[in-house]
Amino acid sequence: MKVCVVGTGYVGLVTGACLAHVGHHVICVDNNEVKVALMQSGRLPIYEPGLLEIVQPAVRAGRLQFTTDLGTAIAQSTIIFIAVGTPALPTGESDTRYVEAVAQGIGAHLTTGYKVIVNKSTVPIGSGNWVQRIIIDAIAARPDLVTANFDVVSNPEFLREGSAIYDTFNPDRIVLGSNSDRAICQMQELYTPIIDRQFAEDASLPPVPIVVTDLSSAEMIKYAANAFLATKISFINEIANICDRVGADVTQVAQGIGLDSRIGSKFLQAGIGWGGSCFPKDVSALIHTAKDYGYEAQLLQAAVKANQRQRLLAVEKLQQVLGILKGKTIGLLGLTFKPDTDDIRDTPALDLMVYLNRLGAKVKAYDPMYVKETHGAQEIPDHVILSATPYQLAEDCDAIVLVTDWRNFRQLNFAMLAERMTTAVMIDGRNCLDPETMAAAGFYCVGIGRPSVGNLLDVTRQSPPAIAQVA
Ligand code: UGA
Numbered sequence: 017m018k019v020c021v022v023g024t025g026y027v028g029l030v031t032g033a034c035l036a037h038v039g040h041h042v043i044c045v046d047n048n049e050v051k052v053a054l055m056q057s058g059r060l061p062i063y064e065p066g067l068l069e070i071v072q073p074a075v076r077a078g079r080l081q082f083t084t085d086l087g088t089a090i091a092q093s094t095i096i097f098i099a100v101g102t103p104a105l106p107t108g109e110s111d112t113r114y115v116e117a118v119a120q121g122i123g124a125h126l127t128t129g130y131k132v133i134v135n136k137s138t139v140p141i142g143s144g145n146w147v148q149r150i151i152i153d154a155i156a157a158r159p160d161l162v163t164a165n166f167d168v169v170s171n172p173e174f175l176r177e178g179s180a181i182y183d184t185f186n187p188d189r190i191v192l193g194s195n196s197d198r199a200i201c202q203m204q205e206l207y208t209p210i211i212d213r214q215f216a217e218d219a220s221l222p223p224v225p226i227v228v229t230d231l232s233s234a235e236m237i238k239y240a241a242n243a244f245l246a247t248k249i250s251f252i253n254e255i256a257n258i259c260d261r262v263g264a265d266v267t268q269v270a271q272g273i274g275l276d277s278r279i280g281s282k283f284l285q286a287g288i289g290w291g292g293s294c295f296p297k298d299v300s301a302l303i304h305t306a307k308d309y310g311y312e313a314q315l316l317q318a319a320v321k322a323n324q325r326q327r328l329l330a331v332e333k334l335q336q337v338l339g340i341l342k343g344k345t346i347g348l349l350g351l352t353f354k355p356d357t358d359d360i361r362d363t364p365a366l367d368l369m370v371y372l373n374r375l376g377a378k379v380k381a382y383d384p385m386y387v388k389e390t391h392g393a394q395e396i397p398d399h400v401i402l403s404a405t406p407y408q409l410a411e412d413c414d415a416i417v418l419v420t421d422w423r424n425f426r427q428l429n430f431a432m433l434a435e436r437m438t439t440a441v442m443i444d445g446r447n448c449l450d451p452e453t454m455a456a457a458g459f460y461c462v463g464i465g466r467p468s469v470g471n472l473l474d475v476t477r478q479s480p481p482a483i484a485q486v487a
Pocket of ligand 1: 138173174175176177178242245249282283284285286287288289290291292293294295298353354
């Protein structure tokens, strides 16, 4: 089928590349000329494992193209995805300006012949009808076109950064929201190779379930899924904080409750809080929508509040171990909001940098993917000293906080790391380091909701100070 994807962020680019990979002809449109030129030259503006490996052959086979020309792309396609960003406004609402502009552009360029307009951007509930209205109004303003034949579908995505390709080919379900049977049929045809698991890890599984709903229910499914997952993490973080006080181990507790099939074991990894471009924005937007309709979403508000506190928990733990932080050097191991991405949007590391600086600490940081020059607006504060390796990071540090659970952090030479530090203190913000290995390497290692290991007196050569509370 002929497909156009407008917006080449994580969602648009991965969707376009995967659809081309399964055999469709895809044109990805973006108004950023630099980005389009980069992709035309066979490079990618984002890091996503496995993406380049499917983009390059699809481009070579002529099934994947990149352009800034929306009109031509629309004319050539029967299915048009809107996959532009909906960042959060300071009020917590979604900024739907880009979706609106694309809908107007679609209305301005639509040609005769049936088209399906698919909303893949995470948009406030009710946006499907709104997009339809914008397109109709744009068509009405055109003297060259009396009427256009199109339907709108809401098709939320559930892919995670870092495993986006896997998630696209191995979905738990595909959600299609529309009032049009014809549009639903076209979407099912589009996704047939994925529904039939032709590109799945396990092709013997039954077909992917399709959930067909009305427009607003599909939009709500997206928000409800992200809000549930974020709340689940806030829940286990709360349990971790209680574990810390009673001496229990949250990793064991998570295993014990996760095996209950009603609870499930995923998204029960306690840590220093959730971040990224989706959970914070989507939970805030849902709270805001609820408010618009006269409802106070108290549980979601609590999940957000608990997460804000959790993101500074590492500072509290540093104060418990080191006392005064003014004049101390703290290393942040990992900057991205999760591993296998170069994305530092709303990462807990940013909160830590700001707060540690406010307390007078010197902040160093290392991340395997973060390259300051390529991140532009996502830049980290100037006071942060970037290190080239984890060992350089460790030099003269009074403590390291592991912020991101990059796999290779588990294989570091911890004795070598400890040697370079002033005091070998590790706050394992993701509970991903092996306690015995850390203790054997000479570290005093503090996790989130699990007992600390190592001998603090040996490490700091002084008595641990009284517990101080982060304001
Ligand atoms: C999330 C959802 O998982 C996807 O289904 C959804 O499509 C996507 O948002 C989106 O709306 O676009 P993503 O933000 O890429 O995906 O990352 P997650 O793997 O969900 O992690 C989000 C945050 O939660 C990260 O900061 C991660 O470190 C944290 N997390 C995750 C935990 O602290 N504990 C866990 O057990 C799992």
